[in-house]
Amino acid sequence: xxxxxxxxxxxxxxxxxxxxxxxxxxxxxxxxxxxxxxxxxxxxxxxxxxxxxxxxxxxxxxxxxxxxxxxxxxxxxxxxxxxxxxxxxxxxxxxxxxxxxxxxxxxxxxxxxx
Amino acid sequence: xxxxxxxxxxxxxxxxxxxxxxxxxxxxxxxxxxxxxxxxxxxxxxxxxxxxxxxxxxxxxxxxxxxxxxxxxxxxxxxxxxxxxxxxxxxxxxxxxxxxxxxxxxxxxxxxxxxxxx
Amino acid sequence: xxxxxxxxxxxxxxxxxxxxxxxxxxxxxxxxxxxxxxxxxxxxxxxxxxxxxxxxxxxxxxxxxxxxxxxxxxxxxxxxxxxxxxxxxxxxxxxxxxxxxxxxxxxxxxxxxxxxxxxxxxxxxxxxxxxxxxxxxxxxxxxxxxxxxxxxxxxxxxxxxxxxxxxxxxxxxxxxxxxxxxxxxxxxxxxxxxxxxxxxxxxxxxxxxxxxxxxxxxxxxxxxxxxxxxxxxxxxxx
Numbered sequence: 241x242x243x244x245x246x247x248x249x250x251x252x253x254x255x256x257x258x259x260x261x262x263x264x265x266x267x268x269x270x271x272x273x274x275x276x277x278x279x280x281x282x283x284x285x286x287x288x289x290x291x292x293x294x295x296x297x298x299x300x301x302x303x304x305x306x307x308x309x310x311x312x313x314x315x316x317x318x319x320x321x322x323x324x325x326x327x328x329x330x331x332x333x334x335x336x337x338x339x340x341x342x343x344x345x346x347x348x349x350x351x352x353x354x
Numbered sequence: 355x356x357x358x359x360x361x362x363x364x365x366x367x368x369x370x371x372x373x374x375x376x377x378x379x380x381x382x383x384x385x386x387x388x389x390x391x392x393x394x395x396x397x398x399x400x401x402x403x404x405x406x407x408x409x410x411x412x413x414x415x416x417x418x419x420x421x422x423x424x425x426x427x428x429x430x431x432x433x434x435x436x437x438x439x440x441x442x443x444x445x446x447x448x449x450x451x452x453x454x455x456x457x458x459x460x461x462x463x464x465x466x467x468x469x470x471x472x
Numbered sequence: 473x474x475x476x477x478x479x480x481x482x483x484x485x486x487x488x489x490x491x492x493x494x495x496x497x498x499x500x501x502x503x504x505x506x507x508x509x510x511x512x513x514x515x516x517x518x519x520x521x522x523x524x525x526x527x528x529x530x531x532x533x534x535x536x537x538x539x540x541x542x543x544x545x546x547x548x549x550x551x552x553x554x555x556x557x558x559x560x561x562x563x564x565x566x567x568x569x570x571x572x573x574x575x576x577x578x579x580x581x582x583x584x585x586x587x588x589x590x591x592x593x594x595x596x597x598x599x600x601x602x603x604x605x606x607x608x609x610x611x612x613x614x615x616x617x618x619x620x621x622x623x624x625x626x627x628x629x630x631x632x633x634x635x636x637x638x639x640x641x642x643x644x645x646x647x648x649x650x651x652x653x654x655x656x657x658x659x660x661x662x663x664x665x666x667x668x669x670x671x672x673x674x675x676x677x678x679x680x681x682x683x684x685x686x687x688x689x690x691x692x693x694x695x696x697x698x699x700x701x702x703x704x705x706x707x708x709x710x
Binding site for chain 1: 630633634663666667668670672673675698701702704705706708710
């Protein structure tokens, strides 16, 4: 793939994941605002999430969209504001996304599938 | 290169929208792993998650949570404006959508504050 | 009017500094009038550019109170702060001397973006028939009046942060040509604006559209290019 094609694809997938996230975020914020009323306990969270396929599916999609969306934006910031060379910015962002994905999958396991 | 770069050249709505979008995105990116890590503690059982939740049941944390909800609302609303500019047919820099995004931020801020403290 | 203004003018190159002059205020005075007064009456060593002085050529673009503008079309009364004015060269371009900048790279990027028409017909062929109301022609017409003054380029932070970024003017011109039914180098042009320093680097800050003295909308052009280039990439045409 030429670098031009790569740049174009990165842009495209960041915007596609943004569209998915726009929906996920809407649902997520509404849910959190609702759930947080009167305080929030672990029992309350887990009673809703444990074993729930719907929750699991929703948050897997949310997580994957984040894992695509975040590193592309982060790399741009590292290049433009922190003067990292392109390759380094991409590696750092990629590692960051991988860590985030790891934590996210662990969170999903703990909260839904455990 | 930009000797004369200063706020005067950047004092217009679209530029502020860019700064809010980028800074909110950066802060969210930094927060997200922490958020997921906390939830991952539930893997050790309900007690671990509850322990964490109790540890963060403090004013400073509540303020931080509130701040993050606001950042998320602003970033998402600003993002929708960008998606419209980039994918829909051109209809200007959409200053109306900038105002709307700010409004969404305010609504989210109020809604979450109410939910937290009532 | 009897009043006097304090005008700070950039002297030297990148490592120069502001020098102050006292200039009488007049009614209906433009910033170009002020700079001309300084050079003719106070300090003949001041270097600056202008040509038409009526808002047609774009030569007199400078940074006035931090903002890139055409000085011949900027009334002092609109921009003066109390009784002070600050005049500097355009940003994002090397300073030759005082208020004159080197625009070579600005035009090199124009060429790199394939900002020139490439046709396949000769004078022996029939005239091309282009429907003026077609969506493509409307898009081209919306951006065609650019005279290469450099204000948008000087106003763009992405140009500052990414020195290779082609910039709003070059990309706007490329867009008008991509929409030109007679042009035959569409594919090459999309490839030219797609690279590491191409259209996808734009963050929609909008300073270009905000500042263009001809009310052109480079953000619009760049958004259009983003879509077309992404499509071309997905089809393996890049």
